[in-house]
Amino acid sequence: MKIKFYSTGGTIDKIYFDQKSTYQVGEARVEEILKEANVSFDYECDSILRKDSLDLTDADRQTLYETIRSDPHERIVITHGTDTMDKTAQKLQSIRNKVIVLTGAMQPAKFRSSDAEFNVGFAVAAVQSLPHGVYMAMNGQIFHPDKVRKNVEHNRFEAL
Amino acid sequence: MKIKFYSTGGTIDKIYFDQKSTYQVGEARVEEILKEANVSFDYECDSILRKDSLDLTDADRQTLYETIRSDPHERIVITHGTDTMDKTAQKLQSIRNKVIVLTGAMQPAKFRSSDAEFNVGFAVAAVQSLPHGVYMAMNGQIFHPDKVRKNVEHNRFEAL
Amino acid sequence: MKIKFYSTGGTIDKIYFDQKSTYQVGEARVEEILKEANVSFDYECDSILRKDSLDLTDADRQTLYETIRSDPHERIVITHGTDTMDKTAQKLQSIRNKVIVLTGAMQPAKFRSSDAEFNVGFAVAAVQSLPHGVYMAMNGQIFHPDKVRKNVEHNRFEAL
Amino acid sequence: MKIKFYSTGGTIDKIYFDQKSTYQVGEARVEEILKEANVSFDYECDSILRKDSLDLTDADRQTLYETIRSDPHERIVITHGTDTMDKTAQKLQSIRNKVIVLTGAMQPAKFRSSDAEFNVGFAVAAVQSLPHGVYMAMNGQIFHPDKVRKNVEHNRFEAL
Numbered sequence: 275m276k277i278k279f280y281s282t283g284g285t286i287d288k289i290y291f292d293q294k295s296t297y298q299v300g301e302a303r304v305e306e307i308l309k310e311a312n313v314s315f316d317y318e319c320d321s322i323l324r325k326d327s328l329d330l331t332d333a334d335r336q337t338l339y340e341t342i343r344s345d346p347h348e349r350i351v352i353t354h355g356t357d358t359m360d361k362t363a364q365k366l367q368s369i370r371n372k373v374i375v376l377t378g379a380m381q382p383a384k385f386r387s388s389d390a391e392f393n394v395g396f397a398v399a400a401v402q403s404l405p406h407g408v409y410m411a412m413n414g415q416i417f418h419p420d421k422v423r424k425n426v427e428h429n430r431f432e433a434l
Numbered sequence: 435m436k437i438k439f440y441s442t443g444g445t446i447d448k449i450y451f452d453q454k455s456t457y458q459v460g461e462a463r464v465e466e467i468l469k470e471a472n473v474s475f476d477y478e479c480d481s482i483l484r485k486d487s488l489d490l491t492d493a494d495r496q497t498l499y500e501t502i503r504s505d506p507h508e509r510i511v512i513t514h515g516t517d518t519m520d521k522t523a524q525k526l527q528s529i530r531n532k533v534i535v536l537t538g539a540m541q542p543a544k545f546r547s548s549d550a551e552f553n554v555g556f557a558v559a560a561v562q563s564l565p566h567g568v569y570m571a572m573n574g575q576i577f578h579p580d581k582v583r584k585n586v587e588h589n590r591f592e593a594l
Numbered sequence: 595m596k597i598k599f600y601s602t603g604g605t606i607d608k609i610y611f612d613q614k615s616t617y618q619v620g621e622a623r624v625e626e627i628l629k630e631a632n633v634s635f636d637y638e639c640d641s642i643l644r645k646d647s648l649d650l651t652d653a654d655r656q657t658l659y660e661t662i663r664s665d666p667h668e669r670i671v672i673t674h675g676t677d678t679m680d681k682t683a684q685k686l687q688s689i690r691n692k693v694i695v696l697t698g699a700m701q702p703a704k705f706r707s708s709d710a711e712f713n714v715g716f717a718v719a720a721v722q723s724l725p726h727g728v729y730m731a732m733n734g735q736i737f738h739p740d741k742v743r744k745n746v747e748h749n750r751f752e753a754l
Numbered sequence: 755m756k757i758k759f760y761s762t763g764g765t766i767d768k769i770y771f772d773q774k775s776t777y778q779v780g781e782a783r784v785e786e787i788l789k790e791a792n793v794s795f796d797y798e799c800d801s802i803l804r805k806d807s808l809d810l811t812d813a814d815r816q817t818l819y820e821t822i823r824s825d826p827h828e829r830i831v832i833t834h835g836t837d838t839m840d841k842t843a844q845k846l847q848s849i850r851n852k853v854i855v856l857t858g859a860m861q862p863a864k865f866r867s868s869d870a871e872f873n874v875g876f877a878v879a880a881v882q883s884l885p886h887g888v889y890m891a892m893n894g895q896i897f898h899p900d901k902v903r904k905n906v907e908h909n910r911f912e913a914l
Contacts, residue, residue, distance in 0.1 A: 285610070385705060396559040450861060450865070631873065635893075635894050712872070715871065717879075719876040733794040734879075735794060750794050
């Protein structure tokens with residue numbers, strides 16, 4: 275059972291540029307997380323976007339939609355910023371015959387303490403076991419794209 | 435859906451005591467990993483053993499078996515040393531009406547780079563979705579207790 | 595020989611707020627670094643400012659100057675943002691009878707990989723051994739406030 | 755001012771081998787620490803021994819002594835296990851015209867939380883500023899090889 279990973283940016287990939295005294299989206303971290311976990315399933319990683327999810331445009335979502343729809347793999351994990359993860363997930367819902375799981379992180383994977391590794395592990399198990407459909411995997415739960423909101427104050431996702 | 439976590443020791447909980455220039459099994463790390471991931475499902479953590487899994491005795495496994503069998507929760511994750519994880523899993527296989535997932539780590543959770551967080555995340559998704567039974571969750575895969583071996587050279591589990 | 599630590603913010607103390615998808619200056623990290631290193635000399639920590647050093651005003655520098663001048667300790671380490679560390683150091687140069695060492699970090703101390711711990715260790719040794727005066731301790735070197743520049747491209751300080 | 759680093763093993767270089775469920779001395783970490791700190795002084799690293807310092811023999815110390823004595827650099831930092839650091843330092847005391855600073859760590863550099871980076875930073879500043887002689891740099895203090903003991907209970911060095 276092969277899994278395809280797409281990264282689109284977001285907090286999980288944020289790095290710190292001292293030159294600008296700011297955070298920016300860096301290279302995708304998901305492959306490093308998979309290596310660190312020494313996973314033994316078959317997989318492939320691609321980076322399609324490198325943006326804070328607040329900056330994703332309708333055109334970006336269209337590109338992502340077309341890429342995923344035409345991808346030959348049945349099981350796909352997408353790392354994505356948390357602010358508009360639900361919007362992207364909704365856009366993908368018309369894709370048939372695939373299990374698509376979106377995940378991300380509230381703290382950059384480069385931090386000593388981050389939810390990135392847990393979330394990727396959780397998403398990998400979810401994409402292997404769930405029926406066809408589009409899901410969001412955050413905070414140790416599976417959410418449906420139409421029935422979730424990000425609780426900014428408590429820094430987590432909640433079912434509606 | 436509440437999840438009960440039991441820790442039994444193993445590499446995931448290993449710490450380093452400079453006083454003795456040696457490692458020892460420390461306090462259970464699973465609760466800290468769940469907090470770091472800011473999980474929002476209901477859970478409870480107990481520590482039953484604090485041993486290298488090579489040191490687990492038949493009496494230890496009997497204690498663990500009785501504790502799990504009489505535990506009221508349906509979904510249980512056990513963190514365990516990797517060397518005899520399959521032996522403990524086999525011992526638990528006669529327990530009915532529960533989903534039991536054993537996981538652990540090849541590198542201590544205290545390390546900068548460890549598979550512990552990924553594995554716990556993976557186990558949490560697995561325990562939520564799998565049917566009743568006993569499973570081992572390592573290296574991004576689900577293994578059946580009777581059909582797995584630890585490949586010591588490549589430092590990972592493989593299906594038989 | 596007691597050492598007094600003042601923190602003023604800067605990259606060393608940066609944290610990431612997912613709520614705003616942005617970094618901010620968080621609580622001072624220097625005390626945690628000293629505890630992690632299990633230092634056995636006598637010390638005291640105070641936080642006077644919590645700002646990116648690009649945002650420090652002349653009034654902020656005046657406050658810092660007066661605080662340091664009236665501080666009873668002979669040996670003082672200041673953690674500071676790197677962009678205007680030289681400007682603050684120049685402002686403090688008229689203070690007599692003290693060893694004052696400014697340090698900071700190019701990567702937040704919260705990162706898995708950061709220069710913060712090395713730099714604080716370096717600054718602590720420097721403040722113990724240098725004669726009275728004001729110094730900057732970065733990239734494993736001691737710089738004089740009038741003879742240093744930050745090489746933004748190479749992300750390090752250089753002597754003029 | 756060039757600095758020569760020699761690594762001899764010890765806790766600072768300990769890694770965890772799951773294959774043997776044990777810690778072992780791995781490759782020297784000091785060079786990685788210097789890179790992480792982006793130091794700009796000139797340096798060179800060599801590994802002469804890879805042992806727990808309790809396992810160092812008189813012959814090992816003789817080798818180390820001869821290597822250091824014939825090394826052309828004036829300023830030398832040695833990373834060393836903490837249990838017999840004083841014994842090695844005493845052996846080196848007859849070497850003339852050099853500043854030699856021994857340091858190490860109570861927690862492996864591979865840990866998320868370790869004193870290794872602080873100690874190396876401290877040793878680097880010390881070796882740049884101290885007069886000729888042999889010193890131990892631990893817990894934020896400089897110790898003389900004849901006037902120090904490791905307080906095992908409090909996990910730190912103390913002056914006698």
